[in-house]
Amino acid sequence: SRRHTPRALMAQLTVASPTNIAVIKYWGKRDTALNLPINSSVSLTINQADLRTVTTVTVSKDFEKDRLWLNGEEEDVSASKRVQKVFAMVRGRSRQWEGMKVHVVSVNNFPTAAGLASSAAGYAALAFALGKLYAVEESYPGELSTIARVGSGSACRSLAGGFVAWDMGSREDGADSCARQVAPAEHWPELQVLILVVSDKKKAVSSTAGMQTAVETSPLLAHRAAHVVPARMLAMEAAYLKKDFAAFAQLAMQDSNQFHATCLDTFPPIFYLNDVSRAVIQFVHAFNSACGETRMGYTFDAGPNAVLLVQQQHAVQALAAVLTHFPAEPGSEASYVNRPAMQQEAMALGPPAGLAAAFPLEPQVGVIKHVYHTDVGPGARLLEPSESLADAAGMPLRTK
Numbered sequence: 001s002r003r004h005t006p007r008a009l010m011a012q013l014t015v016a017s018p019t020n021i022a023v024i025k026y027w028g029k030r031d032t033a034l035n036l037p038i039n040s041s042v043s044l045t046i047n048q049a050d051l052r053t054v055t056t057v058t059v060s061k062d063f064e065k066d067r068l069w070l071n072g073e074e075e076d077v078s079a080s081k082r083v084q085k086v087f088a089m090v091r092g093r094s095r096q097w098e099g100m101k102v103h104v105v106s107v108n109n110f111p112t113a114a115g116l117a118s119s120a121a122g123y124a125a126l127a128f129a130l131g132k133l134y135a136v137e138e139s140y141p142g143e144l145s146t147i148a149r150v151g152s153g154s155a156c157r158s159l160a161g162g163f164v165a166w167d168m169g170s171r172e173d174g175a176d177s178c179a180r181q182v183a184p185a186e187h188w189p190e191l192q193v194l195i196l197v198v199s200d201k202k203k204a205v206s207s208t209a210g211m212q213t214a215v216e217t218s219p220l221l222a223h224r225a226a227h228v229v230p231a232r233m234l235a236m237e238a239a240y241l242k243k244d245f246a247a248f249a250q251l252a253m254q255d256s257n258q259f260h261a262t263c264l265d266t267f268p269p270i271f272y273l274n275d276v277s278r279a280v281i282q283f284v285h286a287f288n289s290a291c292g293e294t295r296m297g298y299t300f301d302a303g304p305n306a307v308l309l310v311q312q313q314h315a316v317q318a319l320a321a322v323l324t325h326f327p328a329e330p331g332s333e334a335s336y337v338n339r340p341a342m343q344q345e346a347m348a349l350g351p352p353a354g355l356a357a358a359f360p361l362e363p364q365v366g367v368i369k370h371v372y373h374t375d376v377g378p379g380a381r382l383l384e385p386s387e388s389l390a391d392a393a394g395m396p397l398r399t400k
């Protein structure tokens with residue numbers, strides 16, 4: 001007689017994914033459908049205790065179509081090619097839940113499209129959650145990251161923690177364009193970041209559109225991809241492995257500056273940095289010259305927000321300098337920094353001697369909206385069912 005194993009009719013699980021900040025930038029695609037880059041890139045995985053996307057996926061025989069809620073608003077899955085591609089790649093690698101539909105509920109704890117790489121955390125969470133739900137087994141290391149990559153290029157670097165390279169690969173199908181952990185967060189626990197939120201408005205030109213115009217028009221971008229990034233990737237990985245902060249920070253600053261130079265070289269040009277961003281850049285250089293060594297670095301993505309790189313032993317001093325030259329809007333001091341105790345410590349310490357002389361700009365009050373102090377952390381992970389964002393029918397539990 002035939003034996004039947006009972007078939008599950010529904011399942012649900014919840015994951016969290018961090019965002020990441022590139023110190024060698026991905027900018028430019030050789031294949032827009034698969035998000036295959038023109039150069040390799042490498043990033044720090046930001047501690048998900050501070051910035052993360054949580055995603056709950058529910059599969060059920062009762063669902064009529066795939067549905068997705070992002071920060072409480074339902075999105076039209078049929079209108080998002082990227083989401084559909086992620087679903088198709090997962091389903092193509094699994095024999096589970098055949099014919100059934102999925103509800104996705106996803107929430108970011110930071111502003112979407114503010115240049116804090118929410119798409120990276122979001123697509124990493126989606127690929128990781130669906131990969132777990134469908135029990136996808138990687139047939140080679142990094143295969144799951146290729147699924148996240150098809151959602152958003154930078155997302156492939158958020159599955160792993162620590163310092164993560166995205167090797168550009170050479171295959172046309174993108175199978176070798178995947179993420180690789182260079183070292184876990186524990187390798188360099190002293191490395192920290194200060195994120196200065198300059199504006200939380202939506203950016204004018206999306207990364208996708210901006211890099212496409214850059215590929216079509218910027219000879220500097222082509223030169224960068226072919227002749228600058230390969231050596232820089234090697235130097236950057238070596239600096240991280242040696243924990244050589246001065247080399248690490250300098251490479252990060254130079255690569256950020258070159259990325260923004262390619263934006264100016266794009267025709268018509270694209271401006272992601274604003275006057276506040278440029279003041280922060282001058283401020284970091286002044287801080288380092290006042291200290292007589294490189295104690296701070298910076299990197300900027302496709303927006304005006306600054307990500308400052310520091311080591312733990314100088315983090316309070318760095319914050320003190322930020323608070324002196326970029327004070328909070330009067331009345332919002334209490335919520336200016338995500339770590340009030342550190343903010344107090346910084347106020348007590350004050351900035352390094354000689355900074356005011358090296359940085360002649362007047363203090364700019366209220367131009368920075370918020371400061372996040374955070375560090376490097378682990379990659380995407382499974383959460384407890386108690387942290388679910390959806391009810392048993394896969395509908396959002398909380399709207400926000």
Ligand code: DP6
Binds near residue numbers: 024119151154
């Ligand atoms: C400046 O990954 O958002 O943050 O692949 O089109 O989704 P798509 O672009 P996206 O671009 C990120 C660009 C960057 C640099 C980086 O993260 O490496």
